Amino acid sequence: MDVRLYLAQRISAAVMLPLVILHILIILYAVSDGLNAVEILERTRGSLFWGVFYGLFVVSAAIHAAIGVRAIAREWTPATGRTLDYGAVLFGLLLLVLGARAVSAVVL
Amino acid sequence: MSQSQQHLTVSVWRGKSEGAFQDYQVPHLENQTVLDIVTWIQRYLDPTLSYRFACRVGMCGSCAMTVNGTPRWTCRTHVSKVARDGRLKIGPLSNLPVIKDLAADMTAFFEKWQRAEARFTPTKTRLDPIEQIPPSSPARLAASAAIECINCGVCYAACDTVRWNADYLGPAALNRAWTLVNDVRDGGQDVRLRAISANGGCHNCHSHQSCQVLCPQNLNPTASIAGLKRLTAAAFIRGGLK
Amino acid sequence: MQAHRRQTLWLAALIHRLSGLLLAIFLPIHFLVLGLAIESEAKLENFLRWTENPLVKFAEMGLVFLLTVHLLGGARLLVLENFPWRVWQKLFATIAVGISALIAFGFLFRVM
Ligand code: SF4
Ligand code: SF4
Ligand code: FES
Numbered sequence: 228m229d230v231r232l233y234l235a236q237r238i239s240a241a242v243m244l245p246l247v248i249l250h251i252l253i254i255l256y257a258v259s260d261g262l263n264a265v266e267i268l269e270r271t272r273g274s275l276f277w278g279v280f281y282g283l284f285v286v287s288a289a290i291h292a293a294i295g296v297r298a299i300a301r302e303w304t305p306a307t308g309r310t311l312d313y314g315a316v317l318f319g320l321l322l323l324v325l326g327a328r329a330v331s332a333v334v335l
Numbered sequence: 336m337s338q339s340q341q342h343l344t345v346s347v348w349r350g351k352s353e354g355a356f357q358d359y360q361v362p363h364l365e366n367q368t369v370l371d372i373v374t375w376i377q378r379y380l381d382p383t384l385s386y387r388f389a390c391r392v393g394m395c396g397s398c399a400m401t402v403n404g405t406p407r408w409t410c411r412t413h414v415s416k417v418a419r420d421g422r423l424k425i426g427p428l429s430n431l432p433v434i435k436d437l438a439a440d441m442t443a444f445f446e447k448w449q450r451a452e453a454r455f456t457p458t459k460t461r462l463d464p465i466e467q468i469p470p471s472s473p474a475r476l477a478a479s480a481a482i483e484c485i486n487c488g489v490c491y492a493a494c495d496t497v498r499w500n501a502d503y504l505g506p507a508a509l510n511r512a513w514t515l516v517n518d519v520r521d522g523g524q525d526v527r528l529r530a531i532s533a534n535g536g537c538h539n540c541h542s543h544q545s546c547q548v549l550c551p552q553n554l555n556p557t558a559s560i561a562g563l564k565r566l567t568a569a570a571f572i573r574g575g576l577k
Numbered sequence: 578m579q580a581h582r583r584q585t586l587w588l589a590a591l592i593h594r595l596s597g598l599l600l601a602i603f604l605p606i607h608f609l610v611l612g613l614a615i616e617s618e619a620k621l622e623n624f625l626r627w628t629e630n631p632l633v634k635f636a637e638m639g640l641v642f643l644l645t646v647h648l649l650g651g652a653r654l655l656v657l658e659n660f661p662w663r664v665w666q667k668l669f670a671t672i673a674v675g676i677s678a679l680i681a682f683g684f685l686f687r688v689m
Contacts, residue, residue, distance in 0.1 A: 228539050230576065233538035248648070251680065258684065258687050263622060264614065292604060296598065322604055322605065326604075332611055542658070544587075545581040
């Protein structure tokens with residue numbers, strides 16, 4: 228990991244700090260009477276706030292997780308160099324695409 | 336030797352990376368360091384045993400070994416503190432190749448000091464007046480807190496990031512770099528910041544503090560490395576790492 | 578276990594790594610489930626009915642623990658790296674695990 232990856236990792240972490248706290252609070256609040264699709268979608272559909280919230284969440288999580296998994300692979304698997312970089316980019320893109328799809332599904 | 340003489344069973348690593356532990360019976364004295372034990376074995380039981388020491392008083396940093404699984408400076412480690420049930424297991428420092436028996440090959444360790452630019456780059460000659468550095472200036476205080484390293488390699492052997500990533504510069508080299516970063520007389524700052532920001536640099540540290548827990552000089556490489564992370568990140572943002 | 582690993586902060590680093598890894602594995606699944614809503618509300622609803630199974634609730638409790646422990650562990654690291662050195666690392670790391678367990682049990686309590 229060099230200084231660029233470090234910064235991307237820590238900045239995405241700092242961005243997610245308040246997001247995760249809110250996410251946990253929502254989980255604790257929402258599950259009390261069971262989850263249901265109507266309730267979730269009522270809250271999120273057409274909401275600019277939740278759109279930005281989850282959008283930012285997905286982008287930060289994709290960056291953060293890709294770099295984190297890369298660091299683990301560097302130390303715990305034989306992978307090095309290009310393999311690591313491509314693997315991390317691919318994983319990040321996967322999260323980004325699936326995440327964008329999920330956000331659009333619940334917000335749009 | 337008196338009748339009541341107690342004995343220790345000491346398993347000592349013999350060989351290179353391939354090898355085995357061999358047991359020795361060594362008299363247990365009241366005031367005895369691990370280095371005394373090794374020396375006793377070499378003097379009285381097996382002169383072919385290889386190990387390294389110089390000062391015997393915790394200054395030179397050459398006597399570090401793995402004692403009962405933990406890297407320690409053996410000349411200042413009392414047997415009574417580390418022996419368990421009259422047994423001791425002594426091996427070479429880990430994370431380094433073995434030259435023979437208890438002597439680890441420190442080459443990679445010191446090469447990383449060079450790679451980290453952990454050496455002083457003078458900006459003055461002997462003809463210039465000596466630079467006055469206020470002892471209470473923040474930079475001097477930061478350097479002082481990290482300066483007493485004896486290059487023993489204990490932290491390096493205790494660092495799992497070194498173990499799992501051969502490129503990682505390791506706690507000692509980075510700690511030394513931190514003291515130089517805080518030395519206003521040093522002229523090698525840009526090169527140094529670039530060196531420790533590259534692959535294998537300070538950003539690989541996971542802050543386990545295993546290095547700090549075991550450093551015989553009570554230094555805190557984790558804190559030094561955190562300082563380097565801050566400094567390099569700021570330099571990168573300013574565009575100063577090109 | 579090797580001796581240098583028998584200390585709180587090494588374990589904290591391991592917990593941080595494993596929780597992050599498991600969360601990274603969970604994320605794509607999480608996104609796929611939410612993506613069900615693209616096709617229809619009913620599909621998402623069907624899936625949510627399946628999650629009412631107590632075993633799934635236990636797994637979810639685990640996820641809440643992983644998320645909280647990774648959050649608090651990460652917060653400690655951000656403070657450690659960006660502010661003057663603090664000596665309460667071990668205490669905070671221990672408390673972080675405790676709080677995470679409490680929140681995870683709190684979650685289970687709410688869904689039961
Ligand atoms: S804190 Fe950093 S230098 Fe110290 S043992 Fe952990 S990774 Fe190695
Ligand atoms: S930092 Fe401490 S443990 Fe590491 S080489 Fe220096 S004195 Fe030895
Ligand atoms: S022999 Fe010099 S430090 Fe131990």
